[in-house]
Amino acid sequence: MTSSTIKSHISIKDLNMHYGKNHALKNISINIPDKKLTAIIGPSGCGKTTLLKTFNRLIENVDGTNITGEVLVDGENIYGKNADVTNIRKKMGLLNQRPTPLPMSIYDNIAFGMSIHGIKQKGVLNEKVEHFLRVASLWDEVKDRLHSPAARLSIGQQQRLCLARGLAVEPEIILGDEPTSALDPISTKHIEQKFVELKEQYTIVMVTHILRQARRIADYVIFMYLGEIIEHGPTEMVLGNPQHQLTKDYVGGAIS
Amino acid sequence: MPKEINDDDIQNITENIDELEITAVSTQQSTPLVKTGSNPLRVILDGFMGKVVKAMTIFSLLLLVLIIIGLVLKSIPVLKDNPLSTLLxxxxxxxxKGEFGFLPFILSTVYVTLIAAVIAIPLSLFTAIYLSEYANKRFLKYAAPMLDILGGIPSVIYGIWGVLLIVPFVRDDFSAWLGVDSVSGYSILSGGVVLAVMVFPVVVQIVYEVLKTVPHELREATLSLGATKWETIKKVVIKRASPGIIAACILGFSRAFGETIAVLMVVGNVVQIPKGIFDEGYPIPALIANNYGEMMSIPMYDSALMFAALILLVIVLVFNVYARWVLNRIEKSIK
Known part of the structure; x- marks a missing residue:
């Protein structure tokens, strides 16, 4: 397969981001492979999360950020003048470090996204809520208490609820910002399994600080250091046979 | 929080264990800096301070009970002479003539506070939302101290401002605009407006703090579903913050019921049941403040004024209890 035949949902060109005087992202240019699981790794504060949040323009909600360059999603520059930001965000489901259930019932957490995008018929909503809860393997655990507050679920269940909620607006891409870092090992395994299943249909990009997690589930790895992409490529190449000295140090545990 | 342990962590832990062993050895060799064995004075002081803080707390709580007992005792004469239904x-x-019907005062108090609530709650809510969700840091740097000052202005100044500005505005402009004539301007509307302006900075500040406690990630999660900023604020941020917002309003309006001097200056102080917003009213705090000087010269008048104070206290208590009941219900629906 030549590089031109690899389709990519997200394609970044010369992206620079300044946060005040801090040059947080430096000349980022990369294509994120379609229907693959890409892991962004690197030491704390290297810009992993910042890069992830430029994909759906959440980063601009932070005061004092200045972005130049292009992020193309399905060929459209999301930082262009006519970009419809809600539509761009709808294309990407987001999982945060800690689960963020909305302050409403389990049912409404899933139905919320669909209803703001115009699906109002009760029958359709019921059907879709069940479907997406099943996709996230949560249906059997919550089917008897769909109308109790989502905050009463365990942390692991909340994270699967957030996954179902993100999928319910029918995105093409799933973004994960260390989505398992607050979870216990079993819940972590649940989410990892889901990610592996879902990459058949979705492009998944996740930030992780756990190298073993990247080894376990990622197809493709991006290593960042101090706001720059140092090395990227298939997982076995970047983690198994790193070319750059910084990557070698990080993978070997010398920098963390 | 359970967390995956990676290779680095294990390495760190082993390093730490090595260090621990080294320190353990060195402690044994050096002479201890802190004397072991307890100092009896410290133990006594510890127990004593625990009792002191408890006593102080009970004393401050007792104040409420004492105030209520005092008011009830002083109200007994007027309650003996008049049936409660007549008084209320x-x-x-x-x-x-010894006739004490409190209905005009009770209704004036409630109406003035209601008008203030209708004006101040949306104003406070929208201002707090702007400050918390939209304003940049530079704007906040100037707005925050201005609100502080607004909240710290003595109420008599608000009163004068009301007399000089609000009363003529209500008399000349607002009444003409609504097609009502021959009003004095001294009215429950003027009282409500002045009260709203006084309550507003306090409520804004508390609501702002409450909105700031809503996690940033919750906003991001909602936005990432494709919600607009306003949808996010309306359906998620406010909902999450609603118990705190209600608590802010309770706090603001508990004070508003009793606000005296500024309202007294603009409300007209005519004993009547206000029929419209341009009518004069006579709230309970104004009644007490205007007449406490002569209360000893008329029989039963002192007891009647104490009973007025008791009514005011009961209104505030009922309002608080009801609002907290609402608050609990909302909290249960989201937690």
Whole structure:
């Protein structure tokens, strides 16, 4: 397969981001492979999360950020003048470090996204809520208490609820910002399994600080250091046979 | 929080264990800096301070009980002479004849506070939302101290401002705009407006703090579903913050019921049941403040004024209890 035949949902060109005087992202240019699981790794504060949040323009909600360059999603520059930001965000489901259930019932957490995008018929909503809860393997655990507050679920269940909620607006891409870092090992395994299943249909990009997690589930790895992409490529190449000295140090545990 | 342990962590832990062993050895060799064995004075002081803080707390709580007991005792004479229903639901007010009907005062108090709430709650809510969700840091740097000052202005200044500005505005402009004529301007509307302006900075500040406690990630999660900023604020941020917002309003309006001087200056102080927003009213705090000087010269008048104070206290208590009940219900629906 030549590089031109690899389709990519997200394609970044010369992206620079300044946060005040801090040059947080430096000349980022990369294509994120379609229907693959890409892991962004690197030491704390290297810009992993910042890069992830430029994909759906959440980063601009932070005061004092200045972005130049292009992020193309399905060929459209999301930082262009006519970009419809809600539509761009709808294309990407987001999982945060800690689960963020909305302050409403389990049912409404899933139905919320669909209803703001115009699906109002009760029958359709019921059907879709069940479907997406099943996709996230949560249906059997919550089917008897769909109308109790989502905050009463365990942390692991909340994270699967957030996954179902993100999928319910029918995105093409799933973004994960260390989505398992607050979870216990079993819940972590649940989410990892889901990610592996879902990459058949979705492009998944996740930030992780756990190298073993990247080894376990990622197809493709991006290593960042101090706001720059140092090395990227298939997982076995970047983690198994790193070319750059910084990557070698990080993978070997010398920098963390 | 359970967390995956990676290779680095294990390495760190082993390093730490090595260090621990080294320190353990060195402690044994050096002479201890802190004397072991307890100092009896410290133990006594510890127990003593625990009792002191408890006593102080009980004393401050006792104040509420003492105030209520005092008011009830002083109200007994007027309660003996008049049935409770007459006192609460009659509008006959002639202290010289011994007729004490408190209805005009009760309703004036409630109306003025209601008008203030109708004006101040949306104003406070929208201002707090702007400051918390939209304003940049530079704007906040100037707005925050201005709100502080607004909240710290003595109420008599608000009163004068009301007399000089709000009363003429209500008399000349607002009444003409609504097609009502021959009004004095001294009215429950003027009282409500002045009260709203006084309550507003306090409520804004608390609501702002409450909105700031809503996690940033919750906003991001909602936005990432494709919600607009306003949808996010309306359906998620406010909902999450609603118990705190209600608590802010309770706090603001508990004070508003009792606000005296500024309202007294603009409300007209006529004993009547206000029929419209341009009518004069006579809230309970104004009644007490205007008449406490002569309360000893008319029989039963002192007891009647104490009973007025008791009514005010009961209104505030009922309002608080009801609002907290609402608050609990909302909290249960989201937690």
């Amino acid at each position: 639901f009659s509008s006959q007010w002639s202290p010289f």
